[in-house]
Amino acid sequence: MAILSIENLSKIYDHKIHALNNIFLSINKGEVFALLGPNGAGKTTLINIICGLTNKTTGTITVNGYDTVDQCRQTRKLISLVPQELHLDPFITVAQTCIDARGFFGKKYNEKLLTDILKQLSLWDKRDEKVQKLSGGMKRRVLIAKALMNEPQILFLDEPTAGVDVELRTSMWNLVRKLKEKGTTIILTTHYIEEAEEMADTIGIINDGHITTVAPKEDLMKELGSKELIITLMTKIQKIPDALHTYALSLSEDGYEITYEYKKTTSTSITAILSSLKNEGLKVCDIETKESSLEEIFVDLISNPKNLISHS
Ligand SMILES: Nc1ncnc2c1ncn2[C@@H]1O[C@H](COP(=O)(O)OP(=O)(O)OP(=O)(O)O)[C@@H](O)[C@H]1O
Ligand SMILES: [Mg+2]
Numbered sequence: 001m002a003i004l005s006i007e008n009l010s011k012i013y014d015h016k017i018h019a020l021n022n023i024f025l026s027i028n029k030g031e032v033f034a035l036l037g038p039n040g041a042g043k044t045t046l047i048n049i050i051c052g053l054t055n056k057t058t059g060t061i062t063v064n065g066y067d068t069v070d071q072c073r074q075t076r077k078l079i080s081l082v083p084q085e086l087h088l089d090p091f092i093t094v095a096q097t098c099i100d101a102r103g104f105f106g107k108k109y110n111e112k113l114l115t116d117i118l119k120q121l122s123l124w125d126k127r128d129e130k131v132q133k134l135s136g137g138m139k140r141r142v143l144i145a146k147a148l149m150n151e152p153q154i155l156f157l158d159e160p161t162a163g164v165d166v167e168l169r170t171s172m173w174n175l176v177r178k179l180k181e182k183g184t185t186i187i188l189t190t191h192y193i194e195e196a197e198e199m200a201d202t203i204g205i206i207n208d209g210h211i212t213t214v215a216p217k218e219d220l221m222k223e224l225g226s227k228e229l230i231i232t233l234m235t236k237i238q239k240i241p242d243a244l245h246t247y248a249l250s251l252s253e254d255g256y257e258i259t260y261e262y263k264k265t266t267s268t269s270i271t272a273i274l275s276s277l278k279n280e281g282l283k284v285c286d287i288e289t290k291e292s293s294l295e296e297i298f299v300d301l302i303s304n305p306k307n308l309i310s311h312s
Pocket of ligand 1: 037039044
């Protein structure tokens with residue numbers, strides 16, 4: 001069931017910058033959705049419009065059936081955002097920041113929730129520190145804690161791990177998994193493809209204000225991913241033997257390595273290639289396979305829009 005529905009959304013800044021163009025998007029309850037796209041693609045604009053921080057130019061957005069403009073009081077209760085920019089009141093303590101955030105959402109003080117969230121984000125020892133004394137990574141944890149104080153049904157994370165250390169990144173991933181288990185829908189933007197690969201159920205790609213692809217991560221990796229078989233020969237050759245011309249093989253400059261690139265979905269005939277090599281009297285010294293990562297697929301999708309597998 002869709003918890004978030006976006007129809008024909010556009011945003012034009014200052015009558016000239018088309019930040020979003022006719023976006024249609026539907027996100028299911030409990031899904032982890034990763035929005036990927038280069039700098040300036042429109043990710044923050046999209047998230048900020050859904051969260052009511054930026055006005056849209058045209059279109060309709062509903063959260064749990066409520067319109068985010070006409071019924072914003074209902075929708076804001078369901079949503080929390082961990083913003084890309086660090087903005088926090090430097091003069092109040094970590095605990096007070098969280099308590100105020102819950103009050104801001106119009107919800108009652110809940111000591112157990114506060115304790116759980118602070119402990120989960122390793123902020124318990126810092127609870128009485130003023131925010132200004134914290135490091136950048138700690139401040140990011142406070143932003144996450146603030147967002148969780150709303151016990152949101154949808155959590156938006158805009159570049160949640162930009163500039164944080166490996167430990168916080170891993171603990172963020174664990175936190176997202178726990179929230180997902182509780183049924184929270186999570187929508188995140190990231191420049192770390194590894195993060196999307198790790199966490200997302202669905203990947204959306206946005207480029208220049210257009211959503212160009214929305215697909216389950218597994219499908220994206222299976223349909224667009226490729227594998228390479230690298231065969232190292234004992235002795236170098238000048239050219240690929242004619243008998244092997246039915247396969248799309250390439251030979252390295254030094255004449256020692258033959259590479260065979262194939263789609264994951266096609267049935268491959270590695271044994272046939274190897275036996276043809278043997279028939280040609282070529283001795284193999286090593287065989288290696290390499291799978292393309294989501295990163296390679298992503299770069300390919302941004303530079304070759306013809307490869308897109310679904311449009312909206
Ligand atoms: N307040 C604003 N006024 C005018 N133009 C804006 C404003 N905010 C964003 N833009 C423009 O809208 C476009 C989309 O910006 P946005 O911040 O949404 O991109 P992004 O995908 O979040 O990028 P990044 O990966 O760098 O965070 C850019 O061209 C940007 O310059
Ligand atoms: Mg952004």
